Amino acid sequence: MMEKPLLAFGEVLWDIFPDGKRLGGAPLNFSYYFQKAGGNPRVISAVGYDNLGIEAIYKIAKMGLDSSHIRQINKQTGIVDILLDIKGHQFNIRRKAAWENIFYPNRELVNNSSGLYFGTVARISWRNRATLDKLIENLDGKVVFLDLNLRKGFYNLQDITNILKRVNYLKMNEEEAGILKEAGILKEVIEEEIIYYLIKDYNLKAGCITLGKRGAVGGDKNSIFKINGVPAIMGGDSVGCGDAFAGTWLANLLKGKTMEESLYRANEIASRVASEKGAIVRV
Numbered sequence: 644m645m646e647k648p649l650l651a652f653g654e655v656l657w658d659i660f661p662d663g664k665r666l667g668g669a670p671l672n673f674s675y676y677f678q679k680a681g682g683n684p685r686v687i688s689a690v691g692y693d694n695l696g697i698e699a700i701y702k703i704a705k706m707g708l709d710s711s712h713i714r715q716i717n718k719q720t721g722i723v724d725i726l727l728d729i730k731g732h733q734f735n736i737r738r739k740a741a742w743e744n745i746f747y748p749n750r751e752l753v754n755n756s757s758g759l760y761f762g763t764v765a766r767i768s769w770r771n772r773a774t775l776d777k778l779i780e781n782l783d784g785k786v787v788f789l790d791l792n793l794r795k796g797f798y799n800l801q802d803i804t805n806i807l808k809r810v811n812y813l814k815m816n817e818e819e820a821g822i823l824k825e826a827g828i829l830k831e832v833i834e835e836e837i838i839y840y841l842i843k844d845y846n847l848k849a850g851c852i853t854l855g856k857r858g859a860v861g862g863d864k865n866s867i868f869k870i871n872g873v874p875a876i877m878g879g880d881s882v883g884c885g886d887a888f889a890g891t892w893l894a895n896l897l898k899g900k901t902m903e904e905s906l907y908r909a910n911e912i913a914s915r916v917a918s919e920k921g922a923i924v925r926v
Contacts, residue, residue: 646682646683646757646897647683647755647756647757648683648684648685648709648752648755648756648757649677649682649683649684649685649756649757649758649759649760649786649893650684650685650687650748650752650753650756650758650759650760650778651670651671651673651674651677651684651685651686651687651759651760651761652670652687652688652745652759652760652761652765652771652774652775652778653668653669653670653687653688653742653745653761653762653764653765653771654668654669654670654671654688654721654740654742654764654765655668655670655671655686655688655689655690655699655703655713655720655721655742656668656699656720656721656722656723656736656740656742657695657699657720657721657722657723658723658725658882658921658922659722659723659724659725660725660920660921661726662920665920665921665922665923666699666702666703666923667723667882667883667921667922667923668688668721668742669762669764669790669792669885669886670686670687670688670760670761670762670765671686671688671703671708671923672883672886672887672890672922672923673760673790673886673889673890674686674708674760674890675706675708675890675923676886676887676889676890676891676894676912676926677760677890677891677893677894678707678708678890678894679890679891679912679926680890680891680894680895680898680908680912681894681895681898682890682893682894682897683757684708684709684760684890685709685712685748685752685756686703686708686709686710686712686713687712687713687745687748688712688713688714688742688745689713689714689715689716689718689741689742689744689745689746690713690714690715690716690720690721690741690742691715691716691717691718691719691720691740691741692715692716692717693719693720695719695720695722696715696720696741699713699720700713700715706923712748712749712752714745714746715741716741716744718739718740718741718743718744719737719739719740719741720740720741721736721737721740721741721742721743722737722740723735723736723737724737725882734794736764736794736797742765743767743768743770743771744768744770744771745765745770745771745774746770746774747774747777747778753778753781753782754781756782756785757785757786757897758782758785758786758787758788759778759779759782759785759786759787759788760786760788760790760889760893761775761788761789761790762789762790762791762792763789763790763791763792763793763794763797763798763802763803763806764792764794764797764798766798766799766802766806767797767798772802779809779810786811786812786893786897787809787810787811787812788810788811788812788813788814788889788893789806789807789810789812789813789814790813790814790815790885790886790889791803791813791814791815791816791819792819792885793815793818793819793822800826800828803823803828804828807828807841807845808845810845810847811846811847811848811849812847812848812849812850812893812896813841813845813847813849813850813851814850814851814852814853814885814888814889814892815851815852815853816852816853816854816855816885817834817852817853817854817855820834820837820852829841834852834854834860834869835860835862835867835869837852837860838850838851838852838860838861838862838867839862839867842862842863842864847863848863848864849861849862849863849896849902850862850863851892851906853884853885853888853913854872855872855881856872856874856875857871857872858870858871858872858873858910859872859888859906859909859910861892861902861905861906862902863902865902866902866903867902868902868903868906870903870906870907870910872910872914873910873911873913873914874914875914875915875917875918876918878918878919878920879916879917879918879919879920880917880920880921881917882920882921882922883916883921883922883923884913884914884916884917885913886922887909887912887913887915887916887922887926888909888910888912888913889909891905891908891909891912891913892905892906892908892909895908895909912926
């Protein structure tokens with residue numbers, strides 16, 4: 644019998660690369676890798692009635708993901724312009740898109756779920772914040788996983804301070820940890836100390852910080868581990884690596900794998916994604 648579904652809330656959109664478009668959005672990327680690692684995701688999002696929206700739903704179904712909770716509404720399907728350079732990639736997320744208008748999903752689905760995944764980008768609109776706040780309130784005692792995903796102009800530090808108190812699983816990268824330190828939300832410098840502080844003061848069940856080529860740090864109330872990076876093959880890009888890490892890490896933890904095992908597996912999958920172009924690759 645398949646485990647209860649985990650709700651993955653937020654943006655489904657098209658990443659526009661210099662050489663063409665690819666389907667993406669952190670919740671969709673997360674769901675793909677979460678399912679590959681044995682999880683049971685349900686994407687909660689919205690796309691338009693336009694051709695991009697129709698194609699998105701078709702492709703999501705072809706990926707083997709449940710698309711029945713992605714609504715079509717009278718807004719444009721989301722688009723992100725991606726610029727690749729020697730430093731990695733930069734995003735230009737176009738506003739007034741369908742994914743900024745996600746309504747509360749089926750109540751039975753929520754009640755029978757194992758919890759929720761979301762990122763900070765999804766909280767940019769008042770509609771999404773209201774929906775997410777209601778979801779979190781109704782998922783008391785279940786998994787509530789926040790992947791920070793701090794994109795310039797798409798987060799509010801006061802909102803992050805408040806929402807950190809309401810989640811029990813957390814992932815960020817080293818750049819995002821730096822933003823929180825600069826804002827005074829975190830005072831620790833060493834990654835292991837940051838994880839310890841977050842678990843202790845925010846009562847997390849587990850947290851992790853990805854370090855790119857240097858690996859990752861993660862921990863729970865029992866232990867904290869730092870693992871080395873897995874080299875990626877030249878020619879790929881870093882789009883979606885964090886989402887792949889998040890989905891794989893959480894799925895392994897929820898299956899009962901140790902923190903160290905979960906980090907290693909997540910890092911391995913993220914490296915494989917970085918070895919290819921685009922966020923969703925065959926693993």
